[in-house]
Amino acid sequence: MITSKDVAKLAGVSHTTVSRAFRGDAKIKPETYQRIMNVSKELGYSPNRIASSLRQKNTKTIGLIISHGFNPLFLKITHRIETELAIHGYHLLISFDDGDSDKQWNIIQSLAAGQVNVIIFTPLIHSTADHNRLYSLIQHSPIRFIQLISNPFEDITSFYFDDNYGSYLGTRHLLSNGHNRILMIGGINRVEGYEKAYQESELTPPIKFSDLTGSTEEASYHNIKEALLKEKPTAVFSVSEPLSYITYQVLSDLAMQIPSDISFLSFDDERWLQLLHISAIGHPVQALSNVIVREILSYETSDSEVYPSSTSFKPFLIERNSVLPNNKQ
Amino acid sequence: MITSKDVAKLAGVSHTTVSRAFRGDAKIKPETYQRIMNVSKELGYSPNRIASSLRQKNTKTIGLIISHGFNPLFLKITHRIETELAIHGYHLLISFDDGDSDKQWNIIQSLAAGQVNVIIFTPLIHSTADHNRLYSLIQHSPIRFIQLISNPFEDITSFYFDDNYGSYLGTRHLLSNGHNRILMIGGINRVEGYEKAYQESELTPPIKFSDLTGSTEEASYHNIKEALLKEKPTAVFSVSEPLSYITYQVLSDLAMQIPSDISFLSFDDERWLQLLHISAIGHPVQALSNVIVREILSYETSDSEVYPSSTSFKPFLIERNSVLPNNKQ
DNA sequence: CTGAAAGCGCTTACAG
């Protein structure tokens, strides 16, 4: 391994000067600087970041924990964040917890041991014990935590999409197209926006919100099929991309044509939805990613206290061809 | 920051002993061990991995560079590799080069400065200069390099899918269904398998291979449309997932029904292809990922020389409902 | 503009 001392010897300076040259630190005589750089290139030297991190007590490394490894949304966020962060000399350590809170806990411990500056994650809390150990760790850790997508901890900085606004937007779109019998499929946490849209129209939802939180794929498939057959909705609104995928399968297996037999709206946009001209509620992924990067960069200067903030982004409606005005009733 | 010295003081031992306790190193009196662990838990101490890495000259960190940030295939590989590696105490630093060879070069420099053990990447070579600087770096670096998916460097370990076998398999499948007029769309590097399948059937391809390497999405769209209209194939075989996506759009815009109007086969499997019952050539992603992990773990023991190896995996045919026997001619 | 010394938090011989 080539160290600053090797360079120093060949360039006829001290390793202190080599270090300074690489950091553009204090003024160095231009000739000296050039000599150091030439020797370094020749030897293939670059400063050991591990040593530098240890000394400076700053790794310039961010830990990102992904809970839904299959969801392309996170690929996009990861891509964006890494690219921006890299420009500013940061590095990204990535881990997958597969939705398992114990696994997430271990990953956090490991990232902490790795002295990352920041941990970006979607807190997984299945019990108060989960909650407490996480909360206590976060309180005592010198690491900054950023909650992504969800935000169970109120006093910890979070960035997420306003899901209720999204479900409001979607429901309103369906209602304004004359659909009263809407089958909502998905996470109960999005029920508010749906109800709000009905209230605004001075209507009451004739069909019960179909809560599929925590259901397996198979169970979801059957629930959706049953609800579709029983409730005879004129429109379906599935409230996450994975559920949209299953819903499309059911519709297809039931030989129900979109949009002639039934209107279909998806929460979360995805490539296949675009391909099939299915209207969707999209998320400003890039805006969210950018703001996270800015937050992280802001930690560099604000040395001490950082006040927690919550930032939510509004989803938007992407009209394609899966929602038709309803003439049926 | 809590260090081993803090723990040592409270536990009434030396920090050397604390270090040993955490590494399960030499034998430590059970009581001493317990005391150390109790104190550590109380203080929330865990060994600083940066310091440990510096001292041991081993970061247990792998750098993964992703060239096609949009391709879900790499998400799968990343997920799998990270999960397996984590079990063995390794960490994953991820970067995106967006297909830009200079960016890739910078990332490699940065990963090297970060003392990663291994760099997994798809070499991006657009000129002999690209080739030479990469090759020279790899030769002189203490880091192990693993070529992923493609392998321009013969004497550097690589893991990839046998693309020509895949295109052979697909072409054969189409031919055996009576399709002679096959429109092949995609990377010219897959032409061999296609020709081999024709040869085996003692046929000559009536339609020219449509090489779209380096085309923009828009250009590809128009090329495919034109070829489809001009050549009147009975089957299309698009030789990468992004091209399958575009091909599907063209087919859809041309109102050509799959499989009644035309048979369709996709290289690279993806969720939306499954949803639409489109037959595909799949890749054993998990097998590839596992073997990469095993390779990395093997570096732990084999201290000195590692002999470069090439490992390719055979793609397989996934029959769904997009290929129909051809009765047209 | 440059250098010698100290130290970041560990681990590794060496010694007992």
Next chain:
DNA sequence: CTGAAAGCGCTTACAG
């Protein structure tokens, strides 16, 4: 079974 010392490769005062 445990400790004191040295050192990993840097950076940071301190001094000149």
